[in-house]
Amino acid sequence: MAALSEVKEEDRREEMQREEKVVEKEEEQEVEKEEEQEVGKEEEQEVDKQQEEDVGSKQGQHSRQSTEEFPNHDIFCGLGHSLMAAIKAKLKSKPTKMEEKTTSEAGVRGAAGETSGTYNTNGSSGWMRRMLRAFDGDSYQKQLELKKENFGKIQQSFSEVHRVRKLLQLGKSVCKLIVQDVCQGTGFVLFDRFILTNAHLFNKCVEGNKLREGTDVYALFNYEEPEPHTDYHTFTAEKTLIDFDVELDYAILELNHKPMRDDQKKKAKNLKVPPGLLSKFGPPPDNGEACLIGHPAGEVKKIDPTCIIEIDNRGQAVGQQLHPYKDKLFVVQSVVEALKQQGIESILEGGCKADKVVTYNTFMYHGSSGSPVFDVGCKVFGLHTAGYCYGFPKETDSVIEFSLPLLTIFENFVDKLKDSGNKELLDRVRKATEGNPYLNQILEGESLTEEDMDDS
Numbered sequence: 194m195a196a197l198s199e200v201k202e203e204d205r206r207e208e209m210q211r212e213e214k215v216v217e218k219e220e221e222q223e224v225e226k227e228e229e230q231e232v233g234k235e236e237e238q239e240v241d242k243q244q245e246e247d248v249g250s251k252q253g254q255h256s257r258q259s260t261e262e263f264p265n266h267d268i269f270c271g272l273g274h275s276l277m278a279a280i281k282a283k284l285k286s287k288p289t290k291m292e293e294k295t296t297s298e299a300g301v302r303g304a305a306g307e308t309s310g311t312y313n314t315n316g317s318s319g320w321m322r323r324m325l326r327a328f329d330g331d332s333y334q335k336q337l338e339l340k341k342e343n344f345g346k347i348q349q350s351f352s353e354v355h356r357v358r359k360l361l362q363l364g365k366s367v368c369k370l371i372v373q374d375v376c377q378g379t380g381f382v383l384f385d386r387f388i389l390t391n392a393h394l395f396n397k398c399v400e401g402n403k404l405r406e407g408t409d410v411y412a413l414f415n416y417e418e419p420e421p422h423t424d425y426h427t428f429t430a431e432k433t434l435i436d437f438d439v440e441l442d443y444a445i446l447e448l449n450h451k452p453m454r455d456d457q458k459k460k461a462k463n464l465k466v467p468p469g470l471l472s473k474f475g476p477p478p479d480n481g482e483a484c485l486i487g488h489p490a491g492e493v494k495k496i497d498p499t500c501i502i503e504i505d506n507r508g509q510a511v512g513q514q515l516h517p518y519k520d521k522l523f524v525v526q527s528v529v530e531a532l533k534q535q536g537i538e539s540i541l542e543g544g545c546k547a548d549k550v551v552t553y554n555t556f557m558y559h560g561s562s563g564s565p566v567f568d569v570g571c572k573v574f575g576l577h578t579a580g581y582c583y584g585f586p587k588e589t590d591s592v593i594e595f596s597l598p599l600l601t602i603f604e605n606f607v608d609k610l611k612d613s614g615n616k617e618l619l620d621r622v623r624k625a626t627e628g629n630p631y632l633n634q635i636l637e638g639e640s641l642t643e644e645d646m647d648d649s
Contacts, residue, residue: 367564368413380446386449388445389443404430412446441602474573474632477600489561497556514593550595552594558580
């Protein structure tokens with residue numbers, strides 16, 4: 194019996210070897226055919242390439258003007274080139290049909306939770322499994338139904354007139370920020386003439402706590418209609434920053450007293466910095482609806498209602514964004530590798546920053562960093578900071594975006610004021626936060642507990 198079993202095993206191995214040789218021969222013929230076709234298409238491809246370069250050049254000019262930069266996580270810019278390079282590398286080493294079959298089968302098993310799939314995850318199979326579940330037919334359908342349900346909740350929550358009116362009123366505090374010859378972003382008034390935004394807008398523009406010589410920053414309020422119909426008013430920022438924190442990625446600026454435009458100086462007495470949002474700070478919700486107000490791509494002010502993505506759903510949410518490429522596994526693998534290089538694993542379940550950020554999907558990419566994020570009760574809880582993108586020559590998409598909790602930023606800011614002994618500014622902060630239990634607790638040196646957060 195043992196000998197018979199060995200004979201059958203040997204026959205099976207020989208059969209597999211014959212199949213592999215047949216597949217290899219077919220692949221060689223296919224490669225030769227493709228090479229012949231490529232020769233005939235070279236001129237056509239050269240024309241297409243020139244057209245893409247022309248488009249890319251125009252997009253690049255706009256990108257340099259409106260893209261925000263930040264060291265160590267080049268999140269919003271330059272991903273198209275790196276991704277396309279990765280995809281080209283994958284195309285050059287195109288997987289064999291046998292490998293494609295194995296990868297496809299393993300991917301389906303991963304979606305069913307039986308194995309991690311073969312996406313070269315290098316030990317990150319946990320979130321990859323959750324992402325791959327989104328490729329499963331039943332799971333994807335459930336995600337679509339959940340998305341429709343969430344969209345219905347968003348519509349209901351942010352279609353109520355009283356809430357829209359309140360958000361529009363609060364949105365007056367949001368401004369378009371221009372760091373001259375560097376980038377554009379968004380900011381909002383904290384209190385008095387102090388503006389909060391992201392630190393990465395000022396990459397390589399700050400020395401110590403001062404803007405470098407020749408770096409001018411402008412805040413445009415009421416930039417809500419396209420020119421020439423817009424009636425915005427502009428303030429310049431002081432050269433000395435009130436606070437600048439690279440680790441938490443925030444900056445606090447102080448605006449000059451008067452607007453800078455000549456046509457506004459005559460009515461300067463009536464033009465004031467809008468009221469601040471500091472007193473409206475609250476804890477980040479674990480789930481539910483949210484709303485961003487900002488200036489994406491440096492355009493007029495926009496509102497984007499969305500839904501918070503819970504920590505344990507983030508991996509699957511990423512997979513859902515990549516679902517259109519589910520039949521092009523080598524493309525998916527290239528995209529995943531590009532996202533990993535950006536550090537996306539840090540915000541996914543089990544990541545070192547998973548509980549330190551709030552995630553969601555939004556159309557606000559370039560120019561929206563520094564936007565306030567509101568909950569369904571119109572409390573502002575987050576500073577919209579970045580997202581994880583991938584791009585092709587004519588298309589850029591984001592798989593997930595995140596904000597930093599404002600209470601964390603406020604606590605850090607207060608600690609610095611206390612350490613520096615700046616009693617005058619600290620007293621002004623106390624006055625601006627009267628009636629807000631979360632901020633008062635932080636000012637008194639007490640850390641917020643989960644129970645405090647739940648009381649919101």
